[in-house]
Amino acid sequence: MRIKKDIPHIIAYVLLGIAAVLLVVYFAFAAYFHSHYYFHTRIGTLNCGGKTAEYVEKSNTQNADDYLLTVYDRENNKFHLTGSDFGFQYNSTGEEEKILKNQNPFLWPSSLFHHSDYTLSASTSYDADALKEQISKLEFMSADYMTAPTDARIEIEDDNYEIIPETMGTTTIPDEVLKEIEAAVDSQETSVTLSDACYESPSILSTDSSLQATADQLDSYMASTITYDIEGADEKLASSDILKMLQIDDNGNVTVNDDAITSYVQHLASTYNTYGDKREFTTSKGDVVEVSGGDYGWVIAKTKEAEQIKSDLAGGTPVEREPVYEQTAVAPGPNDIGNTYVELDYSNQHMYYYKDGNLTFDSDFVSGKLSNGNGSPDGVYKIVYKQSPSVLVGETYHTEVQYFVPFAYNVGFHDATWQPKFGGDWYLTHGSHGCINMALDKVQEFYGMIEVGTPVVAYYRTPVELTSESAQISNAASYVDKNAQ
Known part of the structure; x- marks a missing residue:
């Protein structure tokens, strides 16, 4: 059987044919990649695999003519800068052709398995002064649009205090805005989100140790409650009362307001002093007469009591005591005459x-x-x-x-x-x-x-x-x- 004897030759001829075809294809692509970029080639933002240098130049020129940069501010509002308004244009430096010539056309199969990315240096130009002017016209750069940042602070309310967080605001720093937009334009980016560096920042953040130090001072004062030992009375300088006596200076230091203490001591004196008070007195004859005047009775020493309150508040712990008296009576409470x-x-x-x-x-x-x-x-x-x-x-x-x-x-x-x-x-x-x-x-x-x-x-x-x-x-x-x- 002659056919069986010819099979090896047939297979050899087929393989030679396939190899010939592959060589033709290989050399055909090698010839093609003399004037075209490898597959998976990217120059700047342009996908140019299989394209010519002339295509890249024309595409970049057209993209420059249509260039639009979208700017996002801190609040994610978007604004636009049109390239033609600040003379944005593409300038070929010959790098397109150099990239093409530097690729070995006979190594084109390797491009099937990896990507090639290139950046064209100094391929675009624009009028820097015109760009600066266009940026200044953006709405977020106007004073009416901006809100100033506010520092974190402590606000004293009726019964407590609250740490009010800072607000970042939208007041821009023009030089920083210009720097970040110029960088985006230089890189031919189509969008840029302004970073925090473009905005004025609060001086005091809610995480600042100085703010916590102020809160610690307030807590210490508020812990210094004073319970007064006065017969028949429930008198207490509670945390909420103490809070109303406190004030915070510009450096975050907590101090006691002297006028507030004076007012409270006056309350104590008006409420519990019995000096010269009107008293109903049951006489030996059994009737009741009203007696007033004289120099007898409880008298709170207002200056010394105010000083004692300051000392107590500085202690940071609860205190239970009598008021500081300038004069005392023999019996506690309103009925201070007693039974002798x-x-x-x-x-x-x-x-x-x-x-x-x-x-x-x-x-x-x-x-x-x-x-x-x-x-x-x-x-x-x-x-x-x-x-x-x-x-x-x-x-x-x-x-x-x-x-x-x-x-x-x-x-x-x-x-x-x-x-x-x-x-x-x-x-x-x-x-x-x-x-x-x-x-x-x-x-x-x-x-x-x-x-x-x-x-x-x-x-x-x-x-x-x-x-x-x-x-x-x-x-x-x-x-x-x-x-x-």
């Missing part, structure tokens, strides 16, 4: 001494003569001191007494052996210069039991006018300034 006191009923010319609520002593007396302006002072006072013997000195008298127990300025209890009787209406015509005249044995007994600091409640049951210096100085309730009328 002396009662002077001027209208009935009788006195009572109660010890722990029990009547321990009582006596008639002769008080100041009203008709010549020497009426004894009314109000709430306290025993200032005791002295035995003593000398009473006035403008018209110099009198030695065995016992003297003052309670209001130079007015006090003392023995008056010159008085023939005590009580009744005798004081109206034979009253003292203002002191409480008592029988020697009575004042001796009283002197032995009374203690310094004991409250003295003195009152008239009918309206009177007191004009003496002692009544004025002792803040008597019935004092009348005749010179002011």
Whole structure:
């Protein structure tokens, strides 16, 4: 069989034929790539595989004529720059042909498996001044369009404070905008998004340590609550109250507003001072009289209390204490007289001494003569001191007494052996210069039991006018300034 013998030759002829065809194809493409770019070749933004240098030049020239750059601002709004407005054009430097000549046409098969990218240097030109002018005309470059950045800050509200974040704003930095757009144009980009470098930035960010330091100061102050130990009252300088007293300076330092502290201390004094207050007093006769005036009662030392508040607030921890008092009373709260006191009923010319609520002593007396302006002072006072013997000195008298127990300025209890009787209406015509005249044995007994600091409640049951210096100085309730009328 001859056919079987010819098969190897046939296969050889076929293979030779295929090889011949492949060689023809290979050399045909090699000849083609003498004047055309490899497959997968990119020059700049142009895909030019299988294209000629003339095609690249013409395409780039046409693209330059139609060049449009889209600019995105910080808020992703877009604006356009047209190349023809700033003289954008393509300038062939011969690099298109050089790239073509530098490729080996006989190595064209390698282009099937990898990409070739080229950039043409100085292939475009434009009028820099015209570009700058066109950029300045963009809407986002106008003052009306821009919003200034704001610093992060702390705002104090009614009950708390809040860290307000910064706002970035849209105020541009012209030189930076020009730099980034020029770079995009030089690279023949068709779009560019302006970076943060193109905008003015806030000076203080919400993450800044200085802002946190301010918040820490506020927290420390707000933790310094003050709970006041005042009988019958629920008085507290709470965190929200403290916050209203604070102020933040330009450097973020927290300080206490002196006026706010003064106002709060005045509130304390107005609320809890009992000095000279009107008091309803149940007399020994069982009726109720209104007593005011005098120098007795709780008095908050406003200057020292303000200083103590500042010190407490600087401590950063809760405090529980009494107010700083300039003067105290024997009993806490509004009913500060307590149940140990002396009662002077001027209208009935009788006195009572109660010890722990029990009547321990009582006596008639002769008080100041009203008709010549020497009426004894009314109000709430306290025993200032005791002295035995003593000398009473006035403008018209110099009198030695065995016992003297003052309670209001130079007015006090003392023995008056010159008085023939005590009580009744005798004081109206034979009253003292203002002191409480008592029988020697009575004042001796009283002197032995009374203690310094004991409250003295003195009152008239009918309206009177007191004009003496002692009544004025002792803040008597019935004092009348005749010179002011």
